[in-house]
Amino acid sequence: MNTKNYQLGYEEAKIKLPKRDDRFGISIILNNVSDPINVGSFFRLSDNAYLEKIYLCGNTPTPENNKKVKITGKFSKKTTPYTYHENIHDLLDNLENQYDIYIVEITNQSISYFENNFKSNKKIALIFGSESRGVEQSLLDRNYKCIHIPIYGYDYSMNVANSASIIVYEIIRQNTSK
Numbered sequence: 402m403n404t405k406n407y408q409l410g411y412e413e414a415k416i417k418l419p420k421r422d423d424r425f426g427i428s429i430i431l432n433n434v435s436d437p438i439n440v441g442s443f444f445r446l447s448d449n450a451y452l453e454k455i456y457l458c459g460n461t462p463t464p465e466n467n468k469k470v471k472i473t474g475k476f477s478k479k480t481t482p483y484t485y486h487e488n489i490h491d492l493l494d495n496l497e498n499q500y501d502i503y504i505v506e507i508t509n510q511s512i513s514y515f516e517n518n519f520k521s522n523k524k525i526a527l528i529f530g531s532e533s534r535g536v537e538q539s540l541l542d543r544n545y546k547c548i549h550i551p552i553y554g555y556d557y558s559m560n561v562a563n564s565a566s567i568i569v570y571e572i573i574r575q576n577t578s579k
């Protein structure tokens with residue numbers, strides 16, 4: 402028996418990591434996330450977690466208008482459906498009855514994701530805000546549930562794409578655990 406532990410190459414990893422037939426009913430909504438490297442990271446995450454869709458809104462760069470989104474997202478931009486929407490409020494008006502919509506942001510009303518029950522029969526959409534200004538007030542005024550990730554150090558926020566990875570995999574964990 403081979404007892405040596407070693408990192409799997411691409412072909413071996415493909416065998417070890419079971420693929421899903423259907424996407425998780427989780428979508429990402431990016432409003433004014435301006436750094437193409439962050440946007441590319443969302444594409445990578447959305448492929449890795451086999452998410453339903455990415456909605457790019459406002460001044461968020463797209464794979465078409467910014468080459469860096471393509472590079473960071475590797476081949477993920479080909480595997481994750483996405484659309485661009487200039488006006489996020491029009492988009493939300495259309496999505497509201499199909500999704501449980503959460504705002505991922507630290508607000509005076511947000512609760513820690515540790516305490517949130519994400520189990521749902523509905524699809525889930527997560528809104529993320531700009532790197533410099535966060536989720537804008539007009540979106541907070543829509544009164545969706547706000548969730549945050551606790552910060553234990555001295556800073557007041559984390560990288561937007563990192564925050565998405567934490568929340569997305571927690572939603573998957575809760576909805577796949579028996």
Ligand SMILES: C[S@@+](CC[C@H](N)C(=O)[O-])C[C@H]1O[C@@H](n2cnc3c(N)ncnc32)[C@H](O)[C@@H]1O
Nearest residue numbers: 505506529530531535536549550558559561564
């Ligand atoms: C860098 S943060 C926003 C910056 C922040 N408003 C500030 O004061 O500088 C960018 C986005 O990442 C997400 N984010 C970052 N840290 C978070 C946390 N601890 N909990 C929830 N969302 C977070 C939110 O969507 C936020 O709008």
